[in-house]
Amino acid sequence: MNAPVAAPPASSRSTTKLAIVGAGAVGSTMAYAALMRGAARTVALLDINRAKVQAEVLDLRHGLEFMPPATVEGSDDVAVCAGADVVVFTAGAKQKPGQSRLDLAESTIGLVRTILPGLLDVAPDATYVMVTNPVDIVTYAALKVSGLPPHQLFGSGTVLDSSRLRHLVAEHCGVAVQNVHAYIAGEHGDSEIPLWSSASIGGVPLLEWQGRPGFGPLTASVREAIAHDVVRSAYTIIEGKGATNYAVGLAGSRIVEAILGDERRVLPVSTLLENFYGIDDVCLSVPALVDRRGCDGRIDVPLSNDEYDGLKRSATALKEAARGFGF
Ligand SMILES: NC(=O)C1=CN([C@@H]2O[C@H](COP(=O)(O)OP(=O)(O)OC[C@H]3O[C@@H](n4cnc5c(N)ncnc54)[C@H](O)[C@@H]3O)[C@@H](O)[C@H]2O)C=CC1
Numbered sequence: 001m002n003a004p005v006a007a008p009p010a011s012s013r014s015t016t017k018l019a020i021v022g023a024g025a026v027g028s029t030m031a032y033a034a035l036m037r038g039a040a041r042t043v044a045l046l047d048i049n050r051a052k053v054q055a056e057v058l059d060l061r062h063g064l065e066f067m068p069p070a071t072v073e074g075s076d077d078v079a080v081c082a083g084a085d086v087v088v089f090t091a092g093a094k095q096k097p098g099q100s101r102l103d104l105a106e107s108t109i110g111l112v113r114t115i116l117p118g119l120l121d122v123a124p125d126a127t128y129v130m131v132t133n134p135v136d137i138v139t140y141a142a143l144k145v146s147g148l149p150p151h152q153l154f155g156s157g158t159v160l161d162s163s164r165l166r167h168l169v170a171e172h173c174g175v176a177v178q179n180v181h182a183y184i185a186g187e188h189g190d191s192e193i194p195l196w197s198s199a200s201i202g203g204v205p206l207l208e209w210q211g212r213p214g215f216g217p218l219t220a221s222v223r224e225a226i227a228h229d230v231v232r233s234a235y236t237i238i239e240g241k242g243a244t245n246y247a248v249g250l251a252g253s254r255i256v257e258a259i260l261g262d263e264r265r266v267l268p269v270s271t272l273l274e275n276f277y278g279i280d281d282v283c284l285s286v287p288a289l290v291d292r293r294g295c296d297g298r299i300d301v302p303l304s305n306d307e308y309d310g311l312k313r314s315a316t317a318l319k320e321a322a323r324g325f326g327f
């Protein structure tokens, strides 16, 4: 008798559908990244700008020969998102040079109120991943507007910032970025903080890293400079080319893969925190498990006193901002 055949991973089932709302710099690059990485079998783009979404779909379709099997759809009608397993929300204004992410809150919250109810009608069971900035406030607002449970709706948080941190640490230490385990926590924005005390390189606690020939140690001043560079990254890129898109596209695809592939991947997504070291009722990022259920619980990562204080400050800043918008 044949042994029972295990179900294929969700990411390879022909039914997996990723809907991306907003076909701008972030949404269309995320679609490209998701297709390249085989994250879903159907990628659907929704944008209010019909000509733009049709053009992006056509361009992506012309590359399908060179990608894992998939189909691409796009429309200015929300019906294109029907039955999606994951909906990623990237619609909305982006920062102009010099603007902070928080400056976008009012218009983005308005968009969430407008778009989310229609999405919930056509994709009630999807996992919702918010990306539009300021992502932590937008995630909090979207939870209130939708009434969805926090595991089903969360934000991309500091997945992107953590990859920036890992890149800078890897460069400084002369190791592969994949061997750096380090997280940025808190706001996806100016008050974010690196969790140095739990970071490691190839199993060596990062705070004990002695350097290697040709590469200096990670002194306190180097760590401070790296943390500053992470916060400044988006501003630097926006000053140079008007938007960030490649790394966020990949970071978003990574989250989608963790969901559709039921990966239980530890990712610093932005979720509603309740009673996390005394932090309550605010969306911000700490390492959490992401799988087919969505955000399936956070990791109780140990924090140094400085990290705890930083996270508290970040939570306070976000709560004050959310309150300013009536939440
Ligand atoms: N959380 C993160 O890590 C990151 C977040 N972002 C944020 O992502 C957002 C999008 O950035 P970009 O793609 O560069 O902006 P963009 O301006 O290139 O694209 C936004 C798209 O949203 C569409 N849109 C506007 N209203 C809509 C509606 N009612 N329905 C459907 N589509 C609608 C627009 O037509 C446009 O195509 C910004 O808020 C940006 O700050 C950007 C990078 C990283």
Ligand SMILES: CC(=O)C(=O)O
Binding pocket: 095, 101, 133, 160, 234, 244, 248
């Ligand atoms: C724009 C933005 O949020 C980022 O690149 O981090």
